[in-house]
């Protein structure tokens with residue numbers, strides 16, 4: 464199978480000294496849907512920011528076989544679509560249309576292409592007709608869908624999403640899960656929502672304190688109560 | 704939390720709403736220029752300006768009371784600046800009062816200057832309210848951009864419009880959190896809390912700025928802002944601009960005549 468993302472022994476610390484990732488290695492193949500799970504502060508968001516070069520990695524991250532570096536950043540960002548945790552950070556334009564058009568315009572699409580791809584992307588996330596709305600008057604569920612559309616509009620090879628279902632009510636959550644299931648694209652989803660992981664991702668990776676502690680079939684990982692409890696993903700049973 | 708629209712009545716569909724934002728921007732600017740340059744002694748001209756704005760407001764079907772209320776909000780600022788002029792400007796005395804130790808005199812020319820500022824500011828504000836009430840903010844931004852306002856300024860305005868509510872929410876949440884833990888305490892302590900809140904708000908805004916910038920980079924932003932240009936100047940726009948321009952010029956010329 465073709466490798467879309469390969470990370471070899473990635474370590475990273477924020478400027479304030481806290482190590483956020485240490486020795487992370489993983490491979491994402493075409494067509495996979497992978498869950499990246501782990502407790503708060505495990506380093507999930509930090510890892511995702513390395514996937515498309517927002518945080519620099521000195522060549523230990525490879526996208527479609529090419530090492531990510533200063534020169535191919537733009538190409539990388541067209542291939543790896545990253546949806547941020549908070550849609551208020553992702554949606555910064557006065558209208559939904561402007562926001563979805565932002566990526567395609569940066570990719571150098573012409574006007575007809577931009578209009579076509581915006582309409583398509585809105586259709587994919589079930590938000591047709593929202594072009595003229597202002598992001599700050601949308602519900603959180605709507606914002607999350609639009610945030611996904613802004614990235615789909617760039618036609619990436621892999622969709623990388625940070626906490627897609629956090630703070631959503633159960634109805635919105637499940638309809639978002641259905642939506643993601645219907646998208647025929649390679650996906651990496653960071654979450655601590657085990658229902659989502661079970662419903663959507665055949666493979667799961669557990670990250671804790673910046674290290675990969677498990678990588679395998681979701682069915683096996685979710686069945687291992689001790690593993691989950693040890694990494695803050697299940698209720699800790701009282702001793703004895 | 705949900706907020707009322709900044710551009711509350713801008714979804715309407717009147718003649719004024721349908722004009723190109725550039726037409727409205729330019730005519731508004733022109734109107735303000737003419738108003739400001741008219742000497743106050745020509746009060747007939749001011750009456751005409753007022754009738755003009757009032758007519759446009761009625762055509763736009765924005766509730767006049769809403770416009771009035773919003774325009775009144777600006778008056779205190781003008782008054783604050785202009786209130787002392789009648790007392791200090793020298794000339795024919797209109798009235799003289801004794802207040803405690805002071806002898807206060809009001810002059811006619813002073814009053815005139817005061818009225819001048821008040822009338823001009825009010826008319827300008829009315830026209831600006833009409834502009835913002837009939838144009839969606841996003842269209843206004845597009846208009847400014849097409850009129851070659853530097854792209855950076857348009858972006859700053861657009862971020863302000865996008866994040867003002869997010870910030871207001873953040874302030875409300877912080878206030879609630881403070882009030883729910885506020886167990887009294889002296890003035891000084893409360894002041895310190897407010898200081899801390901402002902500091903926190905600054906840091907949070909700064910961090911949000913970093914995250915938004917990361918989100919922009921993730922979608923291929925390289926410092927070069929690109930947009931779709933779509934000029935849509937119609938006959939209607941030309942007609943409106945021409946009519947308004949002619950009316951204003953007429954008023955100015957008539958003024959010079961008398």
Ligand SMILES: Nc1ncnc2c1ncn2[C@@H]1O[C@H](COP(=O)(O)OP(=O)(O)OP(=O)(O)O)[C@@H](O)[C@H]1O
Nearest residue numbers: 477479481483501502503504505506507508509510
């Ligand atoms: N901008 C930053 N500056 C300094 N430290 C940071 C920054 N962002 C994250 N960290 C630290 O890096 C570590 C990993 O954070 P990260 O946000 O990647 O975790 P996460 O797994 O996404 O957590 P969550 O589930 O809460 O989103 C944490 O210890 C965090 O405090």
Ligand SMILES: [Mg+2]
Nearest residue numbers: 507508548625
């Ligand atoms: Mg995170």
